[in-house]
Amino acid sequence: MTAPLDTAEDLGAYPDGGADEEAELLRRVLSALLREDVVGLRSRSTLLERPDGPWLRLPADPAAAALLLPLGEDGYQSTYAARLPLLVREADGARLTTTDDVLAALRALADPADHEGFDAFAEECRQTLATMRLHSRTRAETDAELTVRHGSDPGAWSGLSGGLAYDTLAARLDHPVYPTARGRSGLDERQLRSYAPEFHPRFALRWLALPRTAVTVTGGEAALPDFWPTPAALGLPHLDGSHLALPVHPLSLGGPLRDALRETGLEQDAVLSERALLSAVPTLSMRTVAPDADPRLHLKLPLATATLGLRNRRTIKPRTLIDGAAGQRLLETVLAREPRFAESILQADETVYAHAEHELLAVLCRRYPAGLDGSAVVPMAALLSRAPGGEAVIDHLAERFYDGDPLALLDACLALLFDWQATLFGYGIALESHQQNISLVLDRVAGSTRLRLLFKDNDAPRLHTARLRETLGDDAPDPAAFADPRIFADSDRPILDMFATITVHLCAGSYAFGLAREGRAPLARLLGPVRERLAEAVERQGTAPGEPGAALRAHLLDAPELPVKAMVSAGTLLSKERSGAADINKHYTTGPNYLLSPGTCR
Missing domain, CATH: 1.10.510.40 (Transferase(Phosphotransferase); domain 1)
Known part of the structure; x- marks a missing residue:
């Protein structure tokens, strides 16, 4: 049996997780799996003290080799984190230094019922790694674009427009906890460059005309923003009296939208305009966009993708629109009773929304308070x-x-x-x-x-x-x-x-x-x-x-x-x-x- 790493000289040969994106990602993934005790990394392992520091030994199952993980102190949400971006297979000393190899080794120790989840997470890691490398390649051009649009002093970026520039920077930063937060399920480089906030793109929304009887609008159609296009403005004048237009994110076109219309029984009555209308910039959440037509208004649109986990879909369930408005009213009630916060706590208004009883046929019209320009x-x-x-x-x-x-x-x-x-x-x-x-x-x-x-x-x-x-x-x-x-x-x-x-x-x-x-x-x-x-x-x-x-x-x-x-x-x-x-x-x-x-x- 080959001895595992146990000297500082051996450890020095490993990437430090700084410049190498895969090493950085793998260290974060291993730390998250340790924190969450995946396959018993915390509860089934033995702590070993070696000359270079502590290691965990995860015992072998009959069909798999024991694994060794080098530990470093953490203290934030776990006592330990991965000190180095690798696992060592005890039987032969093999050093597993890619997310694919590490997750394959841990998958072998998992319950077969969980194998599909490990496969999905491996793909999530691949997508995130590709995105991280894309971010590294495009940093200079994005910084230059932000400087041209918003000025050379980031401390002076002001108003909700400046906030969009800060969103772009935040989108290139890792989440404090979730290791693959920069990945977005199923999107390629072209789609990311065209629609993701880290590239600060501008794009036009698409519009779907739906029968008025199928759409719920809080406050009635008069509550919608002034710029809301009529079917006629979208090249569909024959639908002006019967239909209402809902915005559609370009990434939700195609199969996802067709499925939504079929599921709601609207496929025969809905008409997708061929005109793209209303230029917008994505915010940090990506599915929420800031239209050029009204700086104080953001539109939250369903996306047929997922972030922060395969099951964390970016669609909009109609019930969340109801709950957002109810939550806002509750906070307004508290603020009325707590006058000392009247000038220091601000809320966006989220009481205007529309939906057609489906998580891909919805929009939230989020309006920000006035007076933020300076x-x-x-x-x-x-x-x-x-x-x-x-x-x-x-x-x-x-x-x-x-x-x-x-x-x-x-x-x-x-x-x-x-x-x-x-x-x-x-x-x-x-x-x-x-x-x-x-x-x-x-x-x-x-x-x-x-x-x-x-x-x-x-x-x-x-x-x-x-x-x-x-x-x-x-x-x-x-x-x-x-x-x-x-x-x-x-x-x-x-x-x-x-x-x-x-x-x-x-x-x-x-x-x-x-x-x-x-x-x-x-x-x-x-x-x-x-x-x-x-x-x-x-x-x-x-x-x-x-x-x-x-x-x-x-x-x-x-x-x-x-x-x-x-x-x-x-x-x-x-x-x-x-x-x-x-x-x-x-x-x-x-x-x-x-x-x-x-x-x-x-």
């Missing part, structure tokens, strides 16, 4: 991305608004974010407001920096039924106002789990660990403000037994472990029957609590 509108997902010139977005913003101190910017953001989210928890509300769904709105008023937070896409909150009734009384929403019954819970636990996995991990912890990896400051110093600002917000909610702050403190600040999303398992590797996930975006494992005390942070 502000920097930056999705949180863009803060650590690289702007043209190589400097991080957070540094450009800090230079403009926080005397060059990015940690001061982050601290101010966390103070407001935790205060608002803890206040919502006091009402029994947790938002799925991850980095993509929150934008920082920065400007200067009377010589001082003003920071506001802009929220969108609140269609999948978690709501504690009893706490809502206790705090809002007659203003509490009727559960029947929401279409998805999974939104409501009869205890704090689901609400706390969402608070931890979304607000704490994605919107706070990821920045501390990300900046520490860049050598900006020691991790303990970066985690200190996260812990302190969260503790301040918790205290405001009251920490006596039975008060909301007591539950927040016990579950977030004092718990030995925190919930962690098992996104790969629920999203691709395992079927819902195998994973037991009622909702693939809210399926959890556990990881270390990096908020416990300064002594636990290294």
Whole structure:
């Protein structure tokens, strides 16, 4: 038997995951599979100490060889992460250094019922690797395009138009948790260049004329934007009295659209206009586009693709439109009772939408607040991305608004974010407001920096039924106002789990660990403000037994472990029957609590 790697000299021969895209991807994939205990990587393995550091030994099944994984300290959502981008097969010392080889070896240890999921994830990795390499090849041309359109100083990009440029940068940055987030199922290079936000393209929408009787429009047709084309404007004048036009993303044309029309019985009555009309730019979510005709309006359109997992389809179920509007009304109710947030928390309006009872025949008309033209509108997902010139977005913003101190910017953001989210928890509300769904709105008023937070896409909150009734009384929403019954819970636990996995991990912890990896400051110093600002917000909610702050403190600040999303398992590797996930975006494992005390942070 060939001995596994156990010397620093041997390890030095391996790629470090920096310049090599496959090494970078493989390290992230291995770390995610370890975190989620795929095929027992955590629970069935033995920890080995070797001269170069710790390794895990995953024992062999009768038909497969034992595997060895080199470990490094993590601490973010797992105690360990993959130290190097490889597995070693113990029997012959073979070094598996591609995602295909690694997933094939792990697939051999998986239940046969899960083999299809492993095959799908391997393809997801191939797509992501191709996209990462495409991003590397096109970085310079994209930076040049952004500079031409928006200016040479990324810190000065302003308004919702500037926000689209920040979206482009964010789309080229890896997700803090999901390892293949840059991949999009089934799209080739031409399609990515034409429609993906990382290329900042412009394209025209297609339009489908549907019988008015088949389309539900909230507020009636008069609520639709002024630029909404009539069938006549689309070259279909004979349908003006009977049909209403719905926009269609070009990527949903062909088979997906034909299937949708057949499933709804509309294939004989629907007419696809040959005219492409309304130029638009994709936002970070890709399926949402910003039309040139109205800078304050974004259109969310169904896409027949998937991101963040094979089962995380980018279509739009009509029920999510209902829930988004109901969620917005609930937050408006809370804001009316919490005047101290009146000037600092902004919401996009998501009450106008249309659908024809199918997830590919729908549109959301998202309208942003007025008065943002002079502000920097930056999705949180863009803060650590690289702007043209190589400097991080957070540094450009800090230079403009926080005397060059990015940690001061982050601290101010966390103070407001935790205060608002803890206040919502006091009402029994947790938002799925991850980095993509929150934008920082920065400007200067009377010589001082003003920071506001802009929220969108609140269609999948978690709501504690009893706490809502206790705090809002007659203003509490009727559960029947929401279409998805999974939104409501009869205890704090689901609400706390969402608070931890979304607000704490994605919107706070990821920045501390990300900046520490860049050598900006020691991790303990970066985690200190996260812990302190969260503790301040918790205290405001009251920490006596039975008060909301007591539950927040016990579950977030004092718990030995925190919930962690098992996104790969629920999203691709395992079927819902195998994973037991009622909702693939809210399926959890556990990881270390990096908020416990300064002594636990290294």
